[in-house]
Amino acid sequence: MKKVVKFGGSSLANAEQFQKVGDIIRSEESRRYVVPSAPGKRFSADTKVTDLLYACYDKAEAGEDFSDILTEIKSRFYEIIKGLNLDLSLEEEFRQIEADFKAHAGKEYAASRGEFLNGKVMAAYLGYEFIDSATVIRFDKNGNFDADKTDKLLAKRLQKCERAVIPGFYGGMEDGTVKTFSRGGSDVTGSLVAKAIHADIYENWTDVSGFLVTDPRIVENPAVIETITYRELRELSYMGATVLHEDAIFPVRKEGIPINIRNTNRPEDKGTFIVESTCRKPKYVITGIAGKKGFCSINIEKSMMNSEVGFGRKVLQVFEDQGISFEHVPSGIDTMTIYVHQDEFEEKEQQVIAGIHRAVQPDFVEMESDLALIAVVGRGMKSQRGTAGRVFSALAHAHVNVKMIDQGSSELNIIIGVENRDFETAVKAIYDIFVLTQM
Numbered sequence: 001m002k003k004v005v006k007f008g009g010s011s012l013a014n015a016e017q018f019q020k021v022g023d024i025i026r027s028e029e030s031r032r033y034v035v036p037s038a039p040g041k042r043f044s045a046d047t048k049v050t051d052l053l054y055a056c057y058d059k060a061e062a063g064e065d066f067s068d069i070l071t072e073i074k075s076r077f078y079e080i081i082k083g084l085n086l087d088l089s090l091e092e093e094f095r096q097i098e099a100d101f102k103a104h105a106g107k108e109y110a111a112s113r114g115e116f117l118n119g120k121v122m123a124a125y126l127g128y129e130f131i132d133s134a135t136v137i138r139f140d141k142n143g144n145f146d147a148d149k150t151d152k153l154l155a156k157r158l159q160k161c162e163r164a165v166i167p168g169f170y171g172g173m174e175d176g177t178v179k180t181f182s183r184g185g186s187d188v189t190g191s192l193v194a195k196a197i198h199a200d201i202y203e204n205w206t207d208v209s210g211f212l213v214t215d216p217r218i219v220e221n222p223a224v225i226e227t228i229t230y231r232e233l234r235e236l237s238y239m240g241a242t243v244l245h246e247d248a249i250f251p252v253r254k255e256g257i258p259i260n261i262r263n264t265n266r267p268e269d270k271g272t273f274i275v276e277s278t279c280r281k282p283k284y285v286i287t288g289i290a291g292k293k294g295f296c297s298i299n300i301e302k303s304m305m306n307s308e309v310g311f312g313r314k315v316l317q318v319f320e321d322q323g324i325s326f327e328h329v330p331s332g333i334d335t336m337t338i339y340v341h342q343d344e345f346e347e348k349e350q351q352v353i354a355g356i357h358r359a360v361q362p363d364f365v366e367m368e369s370d371l372a373l374i375a376v377v378g379r380g381m382k383s384q385r386g387t388a389g390r391v392f393s394a395l396a397h398a399h400v401n402v403k404m405i406d407q408g409s410s411e412l413n414i415i416i417g418v419e420n421r422d423f424e425t426a427v428k429a430i431y432d433i434f435v436l437t438q439m
């Protein structure tokens, strides 16, 4: 049996957490490939090491003195090394990092040093081999991730070692330039390693006992999902369920490797299994609720719009020309509404509006900002009549005004648009009607 075990920042924030991780790894011989993140928050008001590194980089780039922040980063690692009684010095590494910051080695290099150093600590603590991810996670000369090259490099390197630590979050280009995945990207590294070694299970260790029906920062103590499919998870991760990075699913999905979300602080809990498919009936009609704030809508009205073939393409071409991706495009006979991320759209707002007028000569265009999108996801919804009705009656009872409704063609999810200020109320109302009433 071969397992890949990824430990997020919350599981590696201090020496005490490291000891829990060590116990978990030593308790099962199959836990042979370890993917650590950088030390996370020791308490809610704390700062993740990765965020300290970004701040350090910003100061270095501004030509300001960054020694205070670098000292704070050093103290975080020395606290862990001391707490574990490790005979390990990172002085040489920190000297190199300080020199590289001064030489403006790049933002992604800077951000990756948290995982790099924590990988060194983890390897020393476990007595495992340390593999620098820049040598096995490959990005091409344009800075795009190269899945095939990575798979070959990982498989070749890992067949030579029984046990290893592979730091999460980053990789490298052929010329040694360090690149990172997007935030939360250590999940992706774990998935890539699991694929390369054909692992039996990819265990993703965090600070909650599995994938919860919704964000515990919105609903207190939400129910744990026992089994979820990759398709359901992808919808929820994409819509903000941050417990797993949205791109961590593809590598293991190809190999049919299950992911097991576990709690470092409660290792006895079974957690959640993420699988390709299951005949297990879901405990609740819905599997999960996730969402994000910070969207805006551009509503276009034109009489007889539906008779103009290519109208939609022309409008979306305007967004493409401005490099703006869109989230949803609900439309009616004379209307078309495009939902986009507000921060991506705001700076190009006027160019887009002018472009739309030139492209399709609308009767009028109006915009609305400060909107949130919520995804209600569940493989059980397909066979359960009246789900959408229950969602909207729950929102009506909670006095939430629904701005948009979109159902994915797969009937796997319902997307609802509400105002930002109603986001938490809406999530709670949906959770209550589908979960609390069935508990």
Ligand SMILES: Nc1ncnc2c1ncn2[C@@H]1O[C@H](COP(=O)(O)OP(=O)(O)O)[C@@H](O)[C@H]1O
Pocket: 007, 008, 009, 010, 011, 040, 184, 205, 206, 207, 208, 210, 211, 212, 213, 214, 215, 216, 217, 240, 241, 242, 243, 244, 288
């Ligand atoms: N649906 C969800 N299920 C579980 N956790 C969720 C969900 N949505 C948001 N979260 C949040 O994600 C956090 C775990 O992700 P993260 O903070 O990245 O942990 P780690 O440092 O272990 O990677 C949880 O503590 C929880 O607050």
Ligand SMILES: N[C@@H](CC(=O)OP(=O)(O)O)C(=O)O
Pocket: 007, 008, 009, 010, 037, 038, 040, 048, 050, 051, 114, 168, 169, 182, 183, 184, 185, 186, 187
């Ligand atoms: N440390 C990186 C990568 C990561 O995945 O972290 P975590 O596992 O703590 O979410 C970040 O903060 O984005």
